[in-house]
Amino acid sequence: MPPTVVNCRIAATLHDWIETKLQANAREIVGSPISRIITASGYACRQRVGTSNTGRSEHSFANAIDISAFITTDGRTIDVLTGWGPTGRDRRAQALSRERKNHAGGDARSIRDLEADVRAPEAIFLRQIHGSACGAFGTVLGPEANEAHRNHLHFDLAPRRRGAFCE
Numbered sequence: 001m002p003p004t005v006v007n008c009r010i011a012a013t014l015h016d017w018i019e020t021k022l023q024a025n026a027r028e029i030v031g032s033p034i035s036r037i038i039t040a041s042g043y044a045c046r047q048r049v050g051t052s053n054t055g056r057s058e059h060s061f062a063n064a065i066d067i068s069a070f071i072t073t074d075g076r077t078i079d080v081l082t083g084w085g086p087t088g089r090d091r092r093a094q095a096l097s098r099e100r101k102n103h104a105g106g107d108a109r110s111i112r113d114l115e116a117d118v119r120a121p122e123a124i125f126l127r128q129i130h131g132s133a134c135g136a137f138g139t140v141l142g143p144e145a146n147e148a149h150r151n152h153l154h155f156d157l158a159p160r161r162r163g164a165f166c167e
Contacts, residue, residue, distance in 0.1 A: 004043075005042045006042045006062050006064075009063070010063055010155070010156070014065060016136065017132070018037075022070075025129050026070070026125065029124050030121050030125050032074040034070045034072060036070070037067055039065060039067055040068040040151070041152075058157070063157050064139075064155065065154075065155050066154050068152040068153075080150075081150060083120070083125075084150075085118040087143050087150070126142075126153075138164055139164065140164065140166045141154040145167035
């Protein structure tokens with residue numbers, strides 16, 4: 001896979017966030033620093049995805065990065081798709097499936113089992129770093145935002161009038 005291309009501003013912001021937030025959270029929560037970040041996307045000249053707005057994505061300006069996983073120095077992979085745990089959408093679907101006995105699809109596990117996933121160190125780590133990125137980047141999207149972001153964290157430096165947009 002070729003290296004991810006981003007502009008200088010986001011590269012500097014990402015570096016600062018890694019040094020001040022990501023590594024501290026990794027050591028504290030999962031007991032090992034991060035040695036590698038697996039990216040899903042950087043520069044890509046395209047429209048925004050998943051909105052009715054037809055404007056250009058921040059990826060079009062190399063002003064965004066999508067991160068799908070983190071590799072710890074002890075060799076563990078913490079990927080967003082499996083490590084995040086259930087989203088609010090998952091919990092709502094689970095509640096509906098209990099109400100409708102013949103409801104097809106969704107996660108058949110009990111709410112208690114889903115809650116255990118959220119208490120796993122990987123889920124705590126991913127949720128913590130998502131929150132910490134909200135102070136550094138203009139937009140931070142993750143699995144809670146929508147299905148398009150279920151498998152990655154999106155960070156960009158889009159200018160915002162009212163502070164960071166975090167979901």
